[in-house]
Amino acid sequence: MGDELSYVYAVGVRIPRGVVADLRGIGDHPVRLVEDGGIAAVVGSVPADEFTAEQIEERLQDLAWISETARAHHRVVDVVGAQAVVAPFALATVYRDDARVEQILRERAGAFAAVLDRLRGRAEWGVKAWAGSAPQRSEGGRASSGAEYLRRRRAVLRESERETDVAFDAAEKLHGTAAGGADAARRHRLHEPALSGRSEPMVLNGAYLVHTGHVDRWRAAVEEAGERSGLSVEVTGPWVPYSFVDEGSR
Template sequence: MNTPIEDTLTYVYAAAPLTTQVRDALADLRGIYGSPVLFVTTAAPTYANLPAPLAFAASHVPCGDFNESALKTHFEDIVWLENVARAHHNVVQALTELTTVLPLRMATVYQDDDRARRALADRHDSFAERITQLAAHTEFGVKMYLVPATPPAEAEPAADTTTDAATTPGKAYLRRRRAQHTEAEARYGHAEEAAAAIEAVASRYASQRVRHPSQSGALTGPAENVLNDAYLVSDEHARQFKAAIEQAATSFDSVRIEVTGPWAPYSFAMPPDEREQQPQGEGHNP
């Protein structure tokens, strides 16, 4: 990236212990727009239980694309969002393969490295404590889709003049609508039963759960997403967790259950008591 440094912002991907292995292995890593991944550190002493001083993994990005007004426009551009999200995720996943990572929210940017450094210093102990709590844990996603039971309704057939007068097209339509409503209620009821069963199974292996809003639109296709949960699972129980969820899913034929992961613990970067109070990676353009 040839943008002059004075025309850039400091984009932060994650916080992580800056071990020699991490520093060496990521020397050639590229992030947003192919920019090098750098490390912003502080003078804070190494936190207990961390293998090395804490650092931000960061890149310099064009101010014209990542200032507040530009981001408002870019967040409506699906292609741009996908490219940035993919680059952000690739950096976080590369770090995750080497150490415990505290992922930050996409588009967490600071005015410059000094501002990022001060932000890291201000929250150093809370970040470090959270990293120690997340050690040897990864995130799994569990999504449930209500699969359409019947194909989309076709156009209304022409009235049959030979049909008994008591069975008019209007009455036939109302009967179909009542039947569809009854079927939908039954399917949602089955989905609630499946969700309860999945949650019971997951709780045997997971230490925390976050319930995300259901997805819609192009992300789900024709199926309706009715459950979108994230679970924090120890590496020791990861295989059992995934196998148990997939086994439980076979008991419910009216829904499709999808297990994804393991991922870096995006949903658990903040402790439970902070998730509702403060956006992750606060401090956009401070």
Template sequence: MKKPRKPAKTRSKKAATKKPPRPVGRVLYLYGIGKAKPVKRSPRAPGVDGAAAVEAFACSGLTCWLSRVDAHEFGEQLEQNIENLDWLAEASVRHQRVVAELSTRDTILPARFGTVFVTEKTLAADVARRKRDLGPALKRLAGADEWGVKVFVVAEPVHAAVAAESGRDYLRQKAAMLKPAPATQVSKEVQDLAEALSKVAADAVPGGKVSGGQRGLEWQASFLVRRADRKKWDDVLSKFARRWGSETGHERRIETTGPWPPYSFVSQNAR
């Protein structure tokens, strides 16, 4: 007589011994690079994925600010995710908030959105390779912020730009900033403003780096301004705003944005 089988019990036991799923792989998402001695505490702002902490990682005598994020979302899938407006809106705003918070505490070379490294070793190797450029760049940007300046020819009252309330608002504003500026003849008055601002600023990037294609936009530029020179900077802007507001025929409006992390003043090798 045959013995009864014990199929169900043994099979379930075997199934129970299966290895648990492997933990999700992680990659290093870089926000920026700072000096060797970082600020005492990490930013309060959440990481680019909305969950990961922002941490300091020392390499080559400098500090890399990063988050350890999902390797699929920010690695294999990153290119497709960037095409998803909702995903891009949320992630880019988080990136900007982290960089902005870091920049209020120390000099930071902001990284481009979507800068990812597979391992600490590859990140350290990249920083070591570029260290000759990173050191001087940090020194040049120390104690300075980026300011954007635009001059509009005003034919009718124009409402001031509203601060971005959501990720989509932020992306719309950034999209407007990336449009090429219309080819217009810059007036003598605007040239005088540009010259006066350049004398106060540590550096300037004309056109192209800031928004273009807006109605009535006559001129635009980005400036690197030392915080110690902020009063002089404000005085120049106030002087021209008063002049254009009081003189007949000068229907122009000055719009400024900032302070920002100095994105426009970080060279390709220092990003």
């Protein structure tokens, strides 16, 4: 193994070389294209001693490293993805050299071509939804006994559970509308308040692959459904379709 490894950001087709001419990625290393059979990999160099399997596993516990690396990774993918159809690779995907990257392009040419064809003319959009803030409830003054206090608490908890169920039912309907107008849909893990920065519980974190010619109609339907839902809804995008790249093609 040499002093550097080849870090792959994405694969794509018809990527203009000028897009990567002045583009720099992780560690401020320049980005280049490695091509084989009409498919190109967007590649940069990284220090071999910092991207061993052991080092990567350890650094994935380091939030500062993940944040810095992810920003550089996504910036490269976003710049190239704005000019060509690309399928992003997972963070910290490395190979021993460019020759190995070319070999991967040959071996997986069919899978890469299928994914890129599915993504052509489409972008990823996100829909997040949170339950409305629960109203403040008065427990009617001081409880007359321990049993009365427990009865009131159980009533409050039952009402809270009912409202949560109603919010999740509304989220299912919202997801159905968003997925119905998309070519593909994914449900992501719901964020805890500490991660979302909101006190209300998140009830939907969806990603949707939408044809660029259908975006206006799709957004209008989602926004109308969001208004009817009683939820706090946020629509984001367009993004490079990270959520719709099959793991087996990487």
